[in-house]
Amino acid sequence: MDQKIFPKENKEVSIKEAVEQYTRYWYLFLLGAFIALVVAFIYIRYTPKLYESRATIIIKDEKSSNSPIDLAAFSQFGNFLSRFNSSKIENELSIFNSKRIIEATVKELGLNIKYESVGxxxxxxxxxxxPFTVQYQSFKKESSNNIAPKLYFDIISESEYKIEDEAHTFSGNYKFGESVSLPFGEITVLPNTNEPEKFKGFLEKKVLVTYLPVENVALNYQAKVSVINEIKNSNVVELSIASAVTEKAEEFLNELIDQYNEDAITDRNEIAKxxxxxxxxxxxxxxKELDSVESNKEIFKSSNRLTDIQAEAQIILENASEYNKKQLDVGTQLELSKTMIDYMENSSKQDLLPSxxxxxxxEVAESVNNYNxxxxxxxxxxxxxxxxxxxxxxxxxxxxxxxSSILGSLKNSSNALKVAMKDLNIQESTLNSKISQVPAKEKxxxxxxxxxxxxxxxxxxxxQQREEASISLAATSPKAKIVDYAYSNKxxxxxxxxxxxxxxxMAGLLVPFMGIYGVNLLNTKVTSRRDVERHLPTTPIVGEIPKIKRGDSELIQHNDRSIMAEAYRILRTNLQYLFINKLExxxxxxxxxxxxxxxxxxxxxxxxxxxxxxALTGKKVVLVGADIRNPQLQRYLPDHLKTxxxxxxxxxxGDMQVEDVVAQSEYNSNLSIVLSGAIPPNPAELLMQKRTTTFIDELKKEFDFIIMDTAPSMLVTDTILINKLADITLYVVRAGYTDKRLLDFPQDAINDGRLSNVAMVLNNVNLNNFGYGNKYGYAYSREERSLLQKLLNK
Structure with missing residues (x-):
């Protein structure tokens, strides 16, 4: 854009103006901040304070239980075991925060029943x-999901209390200890008289008791409790929860750890059982098999009358003892492998395997433990x-x-044992050939x-294995070692x-700021001289007329020292400078x-x-009503002049003279008035007559100033037609009324030459928008204002 139209200093001033749009309403920011701080104080005053409770434990890495970490040596399970090892702590954290464990904790502590003192x-x-405990014994079928209404209790005495529901549908007085049948089910209220002084402190006080389903309470705690691995790459776990009642939070965390340990012990006992x-x-x-073998041995020796057959082949047997030992070991392992294979083939895939x-x-033993x-x-x-x-x-x-891998390993092991047994049998046959003299009965x-x-x-x-399993079942230790029991921050x-x-x-400041910003953003009306200057940068503004307050006079009075009078004096002075180059x-x-x-x-x-x-300066002035379509000048005249x-x-x-239409104003002896007259059917053609120019020329001979009140320029062409007769065209813009987009019309008219010698007058300006942000305004005026108006800058 042209720098002459938008000079650099205008940009700097616009920044100041943008700031002053908000600073002039400083009282709104002060009030907003004050209200916001009061609301914050009330919120803090009546919002329950939450304290964080923490507990720290260590998850034991029990290698004695053949944990999956020990199976890392298996190359065929390498990828799986590395993933299992890396997520072990995460798995334990998910167990801690599981709905099942938290539900057990809620049930154990009875956290689904909430007691509150009503203030x-x-x-x-x-x-x-x-002061008492409420036992919910049963719920009626129509009470879905075991939901009970909130109950208000008033302790009347050590033996009697009053109960009423939240909706006031039922109420009554009952004795402590007796079963009470209510619309939703039966309850029993038991007093706590272990501390008589504290109990008496609740006499005539209202206590609210709320019963909630255990599942709902567990879900609530599940969302609030935090379980994190405090130190990375370690087994240290930190549990925390925020609660307004620290004792309740501490007991919850401690019980949660106990429930976790009981769950782990139950799992390990299941394997041992x-x-x-x-x-x-x-x-x-x-x-049964051993009894059968011993019976066969007894029958065989009795029927064959055998005593000490071994002595006869002592030498040969000593040589074969090594093979016999190997056969015993191989036979034992073969029998165990066969038994395990039979068990796996006949058992369900959901069952645990014996270890x-x-x-x-x-390899097989560790795979079984990993499977379990x-x-x-x-x-x-x-x-x-x-x-x-x-x-x-x-x-x-x-x-x-x-x-599948375990079963394959067992079968492979069984086949290998059979091959080994076959080799041992071959060796035995070799020895048997050496003792062929031994009777067949000996074999x-x-x-x-x-x-x-x-x-x-x-x-x-x-x-031996049964005893070891019994010892393992009896000596099961907790899985989580407590480092710090639950404690709360102060x-x-x-x-x-x-x-x-x-x-x-910040909100107290932001709300007024957004309000003012929104009003300014949505406001399309002219508010100050800056709005006019932006659209008409080369057209001078010769006056700003203040907004008239209710009850004030619309006309300038003699010796008037009001702000409006001063504004017109400034307008008068500025006009003198516009006329300075005019040759008289x-x-x-x-x-x-x-x-x-x-x-x-x-x-x-x-x-x-x-x-x-x-006229107050002594100059002869005539005011001409040139708006012959919609005359408005009559409203300022007495009745006898309106006609x-x-x-x-x-x-x-054509025979009328100027003196016939000029009337003396009663407001000032130097002021004369010419009315618009009758409304013609062809106003534009009428103003184009030569008599219009003659009329102005005649007035110039008798008056110092001729002021013509013409029609709106955008609505009709009348003003454009007589604009050539004027030395100065005062273009009036009304603050708070004229749309900013309408300012494009006078700019276009000036550029096209339809209007010439134009000067702007801004009418109905709020005092806050006077001049350049009202930094100075009309402070020299002696207008009296109240203290509140001075504070509010009104």
Whole structure:
């Protein structure tokens, strides 16, 4: 844009103006901040303070239980085990925050029943001491989801109380300890008289008791409790919760840890019990087989009258003892492998597998333990989800792979043992060939004894494993070691008083700011001279007329010292500078046209008061009503002048003289008035007559100033037609009325040459918008204002 139209200093001033748009309403910001701080104070005063309670534990890494970490040596499970190890702590955190564990905690502490002391303004929860306890014994069928209404209790005496529901549908007095039947079910109220002084303090006080479903309370605690791994890459876990009642929060955290330990102990006991059951069943079978072998041995020796056959082949047997030992070991492992294979093929895929039954394959033993851990983990997931859960399906897939791997390993081990047994039998055959002289009965007897020895060793081994399982079941330790029992901070975490006050203060400033900004943003009306200057940067503004208050006179009075009178004096002075270059040839008067864009902008008001102001200087002034379409000048005249002939009649009737239409004003002896006259059918054509120019020329000979009140320029063409007759065109814009977009019309008219020698007058300006932001305004005026008006800058 052209720098002449928008100079640099105008930009700087506009920034000041933007700031002053808000600073002039400083009282709104002060009031907003004060109200916001009061609201914040009330909020802090009556909002319960929340304190954070914490507890710290360590999750034990029990390698003795053959945890999945120990299985990392298996290359075929390497990827799975690394993922399982990395998410172990996360899994434990999810158990802590599970709905199942929290529900058990809520039930154990009875947190679904809430007791509150009803005060005059706010209600305070009670926990450490309760004057009575309410036992909800049963709910009626129509009470869906075991929902009971809020009950208000008034303790009348040590034996009697009053009960009333929140909706006031029922009430009554009852005795402590008796069963009370209410519309929703039955309750029993038991007094707490262990501390008589505290109990008496609740006499005639109202206590609110709220019963909520355990599930709802558990979900609420699940959302509030925080369980985090305090130190990364460690087993340290921190539990925290924010509550207004610290005793309640501390007991909740401690009980949550206890419930977690009980759950872990139950899981481990389940494995031990399953193993004990398997060993017991195997002992029963081995016992029967051992009895059968011993009976066969006794029958064989009796029927064959054998005594000490071994002495006859002592030398050979000593040589074969090593092979016999190997055969015993291989036979035992083969029998255990076969038993395990039979159990896996006949048992359900949902069952746990027996562990530590003596199989020498470390790979199989560790795989069994890993399989059992995944079974327990899947069962926990199924408690809070369905079998369609992607996590459950993933675990099932892993279980299938591990089970298949275990079964394959057992079969491979069994086949290897059979091959080893076959080799040992071949070696035995070699030895038997050396003792061919030993009777065939000795061979049979040796086979019987071998079977007896295998069964005995297996029987003793199973007895040992049963004792170990019993010891493991009896000596189960907690999984979570408590580092710090629950404790509470003394400083509340909510509400955060400094932050609330700061936020309230900022909101108190922001609301008025947004209000003022919104009003200014939506306001399309002209408010100050800046709005005019932006649209008409090269057109001078010669006057600002203040807004008239209710009850004030619309016309300038003699010796008037009001702000409006001073504004017209400034307008008069500025006009002198506009006329300074005009040559006063033949001592003719100066002509001014007063117009506007649309009707209602106050051009007649401005024209009349300007005429009065010029007349006060002793100059002869004539005010001409040139708006012959909608005359407005009559409203400022007495009744006897309203019917006088005017401009229209002068133009139409050629024999009329100027003196016939000029009337002396009663407001000032130097002011004369020419009315518009009768409204013609062709105003535009009438003003184009030569008589119009003659009329102005005649007036110039007799008057110093001719002020013409014309029609709105945008609505009709009248003003454009007579604009050439004027020395100055005063264009009136009304603040708070004229739309900013209408200012484009005078700018276009000036650029097109339809209007010339234009000067702007801003009418109806609020005192706050006077001049450049009212930094100075008309402070020299002696207008009296009240203290409140001075404070509010009104």
């Amino acid at each position: 005059a303004i706010k209600t305070t929860e009670m926990y450490s001491y309760l 399953k193993t004990s059951q398997f060993i017991a069943s195997r002992i029963e079978i081995i016992t 530590n039954i003596g199989i020498e394959s470390q 851990q995944l079974i327990l983990y899947r069962n926990k997931l199924l408690q809070n989800s369905t079998s369609k859960n992607p996590v459950v399906e993933n675990v099932n897939s892993q279980l299938e792979q591990i089970r 049979i007897f040796r086979g019987i004894e071998r079977q007896q020895t295998i069964k005995e060793q297996l029987y003793l081994f199973l007895l 400083t509340p975490v909510s509400p955060q008083i400094p932050l609330i006050y700061l936020g309230a203060f 040839e033949n001592n003719t008067g100066k002509t001014l046209i007063v117009t506007s864009t649309i009707k209602g902008e106050g051009k007649t008001f401005v024209a009349f008061n300007l005429a009065l102001t010029l 006088k002939k005017g401009l229209t009649e002068y133009i139409v009737y």
